[in-house]
Amino acid sequence: xxxxxxxxxxxxxxxxxxxxxxTLLYALRDILHLTxxxxxxxxxxxxxxxxxxxxxxxRSCLILAVEADGKKIITIEGVSANGKLSRVQRAFVEAGAxxxxxCTPGFVMAIxxxxxxxxxxxxxxxxxxxxxxxxxxxxxxxxxxxxxxxRG
Amino acid sequence: MDSVGKSxxxxxxxxxxxxxxxxxxxxxxxxxxxxxxxxxxxxxxxILGIDDAKAREVMGVVGIYYAKDIPGExxxxxxxxxxxxxxxxxxxxxxxxxxLVVARDINTARKAVRLVKIKYRxxxxxxxxLDAMKKTAPKIYGRDNIFKKFIVKKxxxxxxxxxxxxxxxxxxxxxxxxxxxxxxxxxxxxxxGGVNVYGSMQCPFYVQDAxxxxxxxxxxxxxxxxxxxxxxxxxxxxxxxxxxxxxAVLAAKTGKPVKLIYTREEDFQAMSKRHPGxxxxxxxxxxxxxxxxxxxxxxxDGGAFSTLSPIVLWRGTVHAAGPYEIxxxxxxxxxxxxxxVPCGAYRGFGQPQIAFANESLIDxxxxxxxxxxxxxRRINAIKKGGRTETGHKITGSIGLDKTINLAVKSAGxxxxxxxxxxxxxxxxxxxxxxxxxxxxxxxxxGKHLAKSGSFVQVEPDGSVLVAVGNTxxxxxxxxxxxxxxxxxxxxxxxxxDLMATDTSRVxxxxxxxxSRTTVMSGNSxxxxxxxxxxxxxxxxxxxxxxxxxxxxxxxxxxxxxKKVSYANAIARAWADRIHLTAAGWFRVEGTxxxxxxxxxxxxFTYTYSTMVAEVEVDVETGEVSILNFVSAHxxxxxxxxxxAEGQIQGGGLQGIGYGTCENLxxxxxxxxxxxxxxxxxxxAVDAPPIKPxxxxxxxxxxxxxxxxxxxxxxxxxxxxxxxxxxxxxxxxIKSLPIIPExxxx
Numbered sequence: 043x044x045x046x047x048x049x050x051x052x053x054x055x056x057x058x059x060x061x062x063x064x065t066l067l068y069a070l071r072d073i074l075h076l077t078x079x080x081x082x083x084x085x086x087x088x089x090x091x092x093x094x095x096x097x098x099x100x101r102s103c104l105i106l107a108v109e110a111d112g113k114k115i116i117t118i119e120g121v122s123a124n125g126k127l128s129r130v131q132r133a134f135v136e137a138g139a140x141x142x143x144x145c146t147p148g149f150v151m152a153i154x155x156x157x158x159x160x161x162x163x164x165x166x167x168x169x170x171x172x173x174x175x176x177x178x179x180x181x182x183x184x185x186x187x188x189x190x191x192x193r194g
Numbered sequence: 195m196d197s198v199g200k201s202x203x204x205x206x207x208x209x210x211x212x213x214x215x216x217x218x219x220x221x222x223x224x225x226x227x228x229x230x231x232x233x234x235x236x237x238x239x240x241i242l243g244i245d246d247a248k249a250r251e252v253m254g255v256v257g258i259y260y261a262k263d264i265p266g267e268x269x270x271x272x273x274x275x276x277x278x279x280x281x282x283x284x285x286x287x288x289x290x291x292x293x294l295v296v297a298r299d300i301n302t303a304r305k306a307v308r309l310v311k312i313k314y315r316x317x318x319x320x321x322x323x324l325d326a327m328k329k330t331a332p333k334i335y336g337r338d339n340i341f342k343k344f345i346v347k348k349x350x351x352x353x354x355x356x357x358x359x360x361x362x363x364x365x366x367x368x369x370x371x372x373x374x375x376x377x378x379x380x381x382x383x384x385x386x387g388g389v390n391v392y393g394s395m396q397c398p399f400y401v402q403d404a405x406x407x408x409x410x411x412x413x414x415x416x417x418x419x420x421x422x423x424x425x426x427x428x429x430x431x432x433x434x435x436x437x438x439x440x441x442a443v444l445a446a447k448t449g450k451p452v453k454l455i456y457t458r459e460e461d462f463q464a465m466s467k468r469h470p471g472x473x474x475x476x477x478x479x480x481x482x483x484x485x486x487x488x489x490x491x492x493x494x495d496g497g498a499f500s501t502l503s504p505i506v507l508w509r510g511t512v513h514a515a516g517p518y519e520i521x522x523x524x525x526x527x528x529x530x531x532x533x534x535v536p537c538g539a540y541r542g543f544g545q546p547q548i549a550f551a552n553e554s555l556i557d558x559x560x561x562x563x564x565x566x567x568x569x570x571r572r573i574n575a576i577k578k579g580g581r582t583e584t585g586h587k588i589t590g591s592i593g594l595d596k597t598i599n600l601a602v603k604s605a606g607x608x609x610x611x612x613x614x615x616x617x618x619x620x621x622x623x624x625x626x627x628x629x630x631x632x633x634x635x636x637x638x639x640g641k642h643l644a645k646s647g648s649f650v651q652v653e654p655d656g657s658v659l660v661a662v663g664n665t666x667x668x669x670x671x672x673x674x675x676x677x678x679x680x681x682x683x684x685x686x687x688x689x690x691d692l693m694a695t696d697t698s699r700v701x702x703x704x705x706x707x708x709s710r711t712t713v714m715s716g717n718s719x720x721x722x723x724x725x726x727x728x729x730x731x732x733x734x735x736x737x738x739x740x741x742x743x744x745x746x747x748x749x750x751x752x753x754x755x756k757k758v759s760y761a762n763a764i765a766r767a768w769a770d771r772i773h774l775t776a777a778g779w780f781r782v783e784g785t786x787x788x789x790x791x792x793x794x795x796x797x798f799t800y801t802y803s804t805m806v807a808e809v810e811v812d813v814e815t816g817e818v819s820i821l822n823f824v825s826a827h828x829x830x831x832x833x834x835x836x837x838a839e840g841q842i843q844g845g846g847l848q849g850i851g852y853g854t855c856e857n858l859x860x861x862x863x864x865x866x867x868x869x870x871x872x873x874x875x876x877x878a879v880d881a882p883p884i885k886p887x888x889x890x891x892x893x894x895x896x897x898x899x900x901x902x903x904x905x906x907x908x909x910x911x912x913x914x915x916x917x918x919x920x921x922x923x924x925x926x927i928k929s930l931p932i933i934p935e936x937x938x939x
Contacts, residue, residue, distance in 0.1 A: 087870035131212060141840060142423065143210025143211075143215055144374040144375045171878050175875060180847035180848075180881055
C-alpha cells in the first residue's frame, strides 16, 4: 500500500510516497538520495544507520517510513553545515578513529544526539555508542575521539 | 625525511566523516536493476529441476538466470578450478548459489527468490574434516576429499633425543570477517559488449579474471573500479569474484546496470570465513629449555570448494613450528573438503589457528621444564643468522628479541608473572604472552603474483596523481603510498593523492593481501618516481646552473647552497615540455623454496611480533576481562606511525574476539547464528586498552625500510589471552573461542 508522508530532513521538508514496509533508512537513502546513512545489517544490530529523529538517536532500519511521518530528522549530511566538519567529525578525523569509514556516520550521529541532549561526560558518550560496531579500529581511537570531544 | 615516518591524517578521513565517501551501495545509474541470489536449501543435493513459474509472474521481475545462461565459463578462477559460479547439477553446501533473479527493485527480487522451488534429492554429507578423510566418507572433492597436502622436513625428528616431550591437540572455530559493509557490486554494460564493474573488493584483478571468464570476453572489455570499501580483512579477496561475476552476467543479459548487494544474513551464510583448524603438535626439548624437535599434523576444514584453501594451508604450514629455531622439524598438513560454506582468506591466513597450538604448547613445555614462559621464548626465539623451519637463514631485519623485551617491559611481566598455583579467590589475575613470525607478502606460495604496477603523473601545478593495483580498504594504503610518492618526488605530501584502483589504469598487480601493499606498491611507486625525479633533477640543475646531486627537502630542491622551490621546478619542467609521467613496475625475484621437502627461502622477509595479555577471570562465571594488552611488532619502518598503531589496535581486538567471544554455531552444515545478535563481535564497552609498540629493524628491500603489518596484529592475540587465562586459573583450554562455559565446566 502506498502512503503520502512528510519528512523534515535536515530542515528541508519533503513530501514522498512510500510503501507500508519501507523503512526510514530506505526513504532516506533510496528516495531522498541521502546516502551518508549506511546500512550494515538492516536488523538494528550494528548502528551504522543511526539518525536523529525528534532529538533521539534511532536506528533508521528499524523505523518504518510511515512512522516517521511529520518527524524532524537529522542525518549525517545535516551535521556538517557548509562543508565544515562538526566538532564530533573533527575529533574522529584527528584522533584516527576512522579506517574503512562505513560505521563512522552512525557513531557520529549517536554522539551528536547525546551532545544535543546535554550528555557531555565521557561515560555518557561511550554508552551512546556501546551498541555500535566498528570492526577496524579496536575502538581505541574512537575513545580518544570521545576524549577530545569531552575536553572541547 | 619530510613525508615518511610522519603521522599525517588519512586522506579519506574527512569524506568518510561526512558520509560523502561513495560506497558501492551509494551508486546509482539510470535504469539500474536489482539482483538477488537463489541458493541451495540443503548442504548436499542433486538438483532434479527448478520450478520458477510463480516467481516469473511477479510484477517487476525482469529475468531469472541459471548456469545454462552463462555466456562464458561457469567456473570461478582461483587456485583450482572447482567452484562453479552457479551450481548446475549438484550443490555441495547450504547457501551455494544456483540462480539469480533480477528485478526493478530489490524487494521484488527477494520476493521472487522465495517463490522459486528447487526440486532435489539429498545426498550423503560429511561435516567434520577428520571424518571426511576416512575412506568411507562421501566424496566432496576428488578421490579423498583432500584439496592439498604439504610437508616440511628439516633435520630428523626421530634422532633428536629430547629430555622432555609435550604433545597435545588444539582446535579452533570459524571466524567471520564481520566487515560492516556486506558484499556489494554494480555491473554496468558497455555499448561495445564490455562491462564496467564498480564494487567493494580487495583484489580488482581477481574480479577482472572472474568477469572475463564468466562473460567470455577479452580483458580489455572488462574494467573494474574499486569503490570505497567498508572493511575486508580477507573476506573481500576471493568472494567478490563470485558476486561480480553474477552481477556481470545479469548486466550482459538485461543490457542494464545491475546492483547486487548481500543482506547481512546472506553474507554470514554464504561468504568465506576463517577455516576451523585441528592441530596435533609435539615439542621435544633439552633440560636447559632448548627445543630440539617439533612435529605437527595440521588440518584445515576447507568447506565444499577449494577457493584459497591450498595457499591458506601453505602459509600455515611454513609457520607451523612457531618463531623458534628448531633443528628437527616434521610438519604434515591437509586442507580437506566438507559440506559446508567454503572457507577462504582471513587476516592471518592459516597462521592464527596454528599459532594458538604452538604458543599454547610452548607454555605447557615451559611449565614441564619449571621455566617461565618468557624464559623459554628467549632461549628459542629465532635470532640473526638463525634458520626458520624451512631452513631460511635470516640475515637481517630481525627484531623478535626486541619485540619480546619491549612488550614484557611495558606490561611489567617480571613483577606480575606468578605461577597459577599461587592464585586464589573468585576473581583471579593472570598474565600471558605469545610470539609470532610472519612471512611478508605471498612468498613462494604465490610467486606468480609477486609483481606490482603503478602510474605516477606530476601535473603542471605540482599536484601528483598516483595509481596502483593494490587497494585502500580501510587500512590506510591511500595515505601511506601517497607519503612514499611524496618522499620520492620531493613533493609536499598534501599535493599527492592516490586514485581509486582501476584495472584500466595499471596492469595486474596481484592481490591486496598478505600485508604486501606497502612493500609491493611502495616499491613500484619508487620505481616510477625514480625516472620522474631524474628528469626533475635535470631541470633543477639547469635552473640553478649547478652540477651534482639534487637533494629534496622542505619543499625545495637543493644543490649545495642553491635552491629552487618544488612548484617552480615543476612549472619549469612543464614549460620545457619534460615528460613528468611514468609507469612503475616491481617484481620479487624467485624464492628457493622446494615443495617436495618444504625447505628453502619461503618469503623475502618477515615481521616479528610479541603480545602480552593481562586478564582477570571470574572462576565462578567463567567471565574473562582483558585488563591490558601490549602488542609489539618489528615492521622495518613505520611510514605513518599513527596508521600503523591503528592496524595494531584493530587487528588486536579482532584477535581477542577470535580468542574469547566470536563463536559461529553450525548444525548439519547450517549456520545457526547468522547475525550480530548471535555472533558476538567486541564492542566499545568490551574493548581493552591495546598498547602498540613499533620496532624498526629496517628491511633493505622495502620502501624506506618498511616490511608489512596488516595481518600480524591478529595472529598471536588469541594464544596470548589463552595463556593469560591459564596463568589466572590453571585451566588449559585447548579450543577456541574460550567462552565462559569452557572455563566453568
